[in-house]
Amino acid sequence: MASGxxxxxxxxxxxxxxxxxxxxxxxxxxxxxxxxxxxxxxxFDAGATEFAVFAGALARHYxxxxxxxxxxxxxxxxxxxxxxxxxxFKSLGDGDNPTSKAxxxxxxxxxxxxxxxxxxxxxxxxxxxxxxxxxxxxxYFRLRISRDHDHAGDDATGDMEFVFVEGRET
Amino acid sequence: xxVLSDPDREIVWADFMRDLSRDFDSLALSKTDLxxxxxxxxxxxxxxxxxxxxxxxxxxxxAMSATQxxxxxxxxxxxxxxxx
Numbered sequence: 001m002a003s004g005x006x007x008x009x010x011x012x013x014x015x016x017x018x019x020x021x022x023x024x025x026x027x028x029x030x031x032x033x034x035x036x037x038x039x040x041x042x043x044f045d046a047g048a049t050e051f052a053v054f055a056g057a058l059a060r061h062y063x064x065x066x067x068x069x070x071x072x073x074x075x076x077x078x079x080x081x082x083x084x085x086x087x088x089f090k091s092l093g094d095g096d097n098p099t100s101k102a103x104x105x106x107x108x109x110x111x112x113x114x115x116x117x118x119x120x121x122x123x124x125x126x127x128x129x130x131x132x133x134x135x136x137x138x139x140y141f142r143l144r145i146s147r148d149h150d151h152a153g154d155d156a157t158g159d160m161e162f163v164f165v166e167g168r169e170t
Numbered sequence: 171x172x173v174l175s176d177p178d179r180e181i182v183w184a185d186f187m188r189d190l191s192r193d194f195d196s197l198a199l200s201k202t203d204l205x206x207x208x209x210x211x212x213x214x215x216x217x218x219x220x221x222x223x224x225x226x227x228x229x230x231x232x233a234m235s236a237t238q239x240x241x242x243x244x245x246x247x248x249x250x251x252x253x254x
Contacts (some may be wrong), residue, residue, distance in 0.1 A: 043191065046201060047184025076191035079198040117196040155200040159191035 041161035044147035077158035084151035110153035
């Protein structure tokens with residue numbers, strides 16, 4: 001398949017929270033709809049690093065070109081500065097031990113938040129094939145998303161609300 | 171009473187941002203600048219605590235504990251600025 005093709009999509013409802021420091025489920029309501037349309041989000045704190053985890057199997061049309069994660073988020077209150085988003089993959093193939101295998105190294109992006117809180121922003125994190133833990137087509141994987149709250153580039157106040165993540169062939 | 175410790179200021183800073191987020195109260199200010207404002211607020215309170223105490227009528231000044239005086243200050247300030 002080609003660059004840009006979608007490989008997986010996860011929304012906030014797909015989160016498999018870690019045992020501790022998990023991003024908090026929340027909703028953002030559109031009171032202009034009848035009934036109110038409630039977007040389920042995951043709140044990532046501004047004062048502590050929190051995590052969300054998603055699981056799937058890599059689509060068989062992946063061509064080995066690496067993966068670009070596109071994260072859709074909005075800010076609860078912050079309207080200036082940036083957020084530092086981290087992504088990590090863990091492949092669990094035939095023979096791997098899910099209770100002991102570690103995540104591959106973090107890849108990151110610093111995204112400038114929208115000038116208005118509550119507006120969705122898309123931020124991209126790119127991974128080479130090696131950086132996705134050499135994940136192979138059809139293999140089970142876990143994707144961990146976090147906000148590095150004390151990184152120098154993470155200076156936007158208030159919660160970052162995760163909406164969704166898409167993995168695309170780079 | 172001295173200014174808040176750095177860990178205590180950090181707790182207030184994190185809680186304040188959570189409160190803003192809960193209320194979807196927009197703020198175009200960096201975390202660093204917010205922290206500077208918090209530190210300045212704490213320093214101002216520390217510098218003016220004696221002045222506030224002196225401004226209270228003698229009966230209240232004598233009968234109220236420091237914590238009660240702080241609660242009174244919060245109640246009035248909150249009402250004045252629509253927080254409470």
